Amino acid sequence: MHGGLDAAVAVTDGDSAHATARLAELGVSSGPSGAAALAGLRAVLSGPTADPHSTAC
Structure with a gap:
């Protein structure tokens, strides 16, 4: 996983x-x-560093 994991x-x-x-x-x-x-x-789209214009269903 080390070589392919960018985020969790x-x-x-x-x-x-x-x-x-x-x-x-x-x-x-x-x-x-x-x-x-x-x-x-x-969670990613609504977190503290999220773009306020991004959405998910």
Whole structure:
């Protein structure tokens, strides 16, 4: 992983659960581990260094 890892993001169980619910609203069947990528993306886009014009579903 050392040669290919650029960043890592930790998300809470609650964040993952919210992402699971959002994906379900969009018709995507996913469990919490599958939705963790969306939760991570949301965390990056809403963090203190995020571009205020960036969005994720």
